Amino acid sequence: MMDEFSFIETIKQSTYKQSTLIKGIGDDGAVFRNRSSDIVTCVDTFVESVHFSSKTMSFFHVGYKCLAVNISDLCAMGATPTFYLVSIVIPKSVTNEELTELYDGLHTIASNFRMDLIGGDTVSGEQLIITVTAIGYVPAPYARYRSDAKVGDYIFVTGTLGDAQAGLEILLHNLDVDHKEYFVTRHRMPKINVDFIKNLRTIKRMVLNDISDGLANELNEIAESSCKTLLIEDAKVPLHRYIKQFPKEKYEEWKYYAGEDFELVGTVAKKDWDTVVQCAEEHDITVTKIGEVIDDPREHGSVFMRKNNELIRLDKKGYRHQIGK
């Protein structure tokens, strides 16, 4: 195994992309200066045999995805990603080549978004564990809070739902299906739409959540934070045409309760809906209106789904990671 002190040295950038960075890796801490934007931070931890295994991901994918999920969180706050810090716990079994591959994954997605690595720690341990802290900038007042939904808002999602779960099932059970690569890539390398989020900054108020733990869970978070009732039309929730080859009861479950699609769900005033649609078109993203924020004082904080003219309460039951070895 590589010396625990040297890994961060080997992945240290020789040049930095962000002009607000004053001091990168190489002191007791990094220093940056931003006098105009607000600063957003988030952290996510990736554990071997909980979030991934050698069956589901290569080291490259592990590196790629653990930064992707943080970028997704920043986007859901309306922020542009700028910096990240990474802490890696490395078991003895991991080779230098595998570590380098993991770094390639991190570096590839970081480069795509011009993010700089500004800190890290590497220690030895029994399981491979990666913790990424990501930092982004958002000019006030464009931070997107869950608590900002208002009655009359349209509820929308980007892309299609359940695809990442389909990809995971394919990997775990060696399923032989059509368009395998599409689903597997959705699981391993979530696409994050940073520019889309940036260009939505003409809209003053909007709610965004990234769909990491299932649409039902994210909708409930918006409903609770905003103290509003959310009403969804089941038939509108977008599914990819490829997913229909799976059993219906599967993908109908996945669209609400499967994790890691890293699409966005949000709410926006009716008057701003056209702007969202237009912006999505420019970035080659599909957005779908799936419901409305309604006025129901008895049920503040709840989510309902209309299916075949029946109203069903959509519970929070979130996605639980459990991959195993």
Add this chain to the structure above:
Amino acid sequence: MMDEFSFIETIKQSTYKQSTLIKGIGDDGAVFRNRSSDIVTCVDTFVESVHFSSKTMSFFHVGYKCLAVNISDLCAMGATPTFYLVSIVIPKSVTNEELTELYDGLHTIASNFRMDLIGGDTVSGEQLIITVTAIGYVPAPYARYRSDAKVGDYIFVTGTLGDAQAGLEILLHNLDVDHKEYFVTRHRMPKINVDFIKNLRTIKRMVLNDISDGLANELNEIAESSCKTLLIEDAKVPLHRYIKQFPKEKYEEWKYYAGEDFELVGTVAKKDWDTVVQCAEEHDITVTKIGEVIDDPREHGSVFMRKNNELIRLDKKGYRHQIGK
């Protein structure tokens, strides 16, 4: 074990102390706004049976120390701690009571320094692992870089060295010595002098490093970053009088190569030395001048130690964590 989703909820603060915080825990990320200071970040990971074990630390101490080491890094950058994010990997064997105790440790030191917890992640895993990302503020131009040492600077350290290592040895080998509690506390609950650092902001240029991996290692980092030669007087390196009960060859080794004292080593212009001494007195801290930055163009980036009129090169050989179960 506690539900992995609920731990961060249970430790979420109901009120926040920092006025620059806009949004704490409860969205996809936290948001803060600081238009006047520079922002410093650092990250540190604590692994069971590498950095601590049940023999050396209670859960309270683990929580306390993993934030303390980050506060120490911020101080060494000249920054005032403000926020932290914590990611915890929790094995099944850990009880709710133990987790609560760990949190008490985190919370105790966070409160002392008015730090707010603004993000976190909890996941299950095989080993107890805590990763803390800390954020601090420093008004320009008072960030303290390793690269700023100048010829003629005095080199100084705070406190006494080797005490934390003595504490660790006492714990690992059940040593029966006098003033046991003093040493053990030095290992478990490092004292960080945030106000001292703050009040030194009348001095425009100074170098600071926290002594986490041994004085020899930190001095070499300053020498290398500044491209200067550092000359230390061995007899001046401060030892606590209690430590002299240990074998001489032990504490003579510890003062240069033992880790985790979390004292500060720095350099400062001669003209500013009195200010440092006075400021230390006000905060009841001892500072000791141990050497000078000298002009030796053949040996830029090196550290020498004078002992019995002999010059000895002080190598970088850093402290390696290895505690075992």
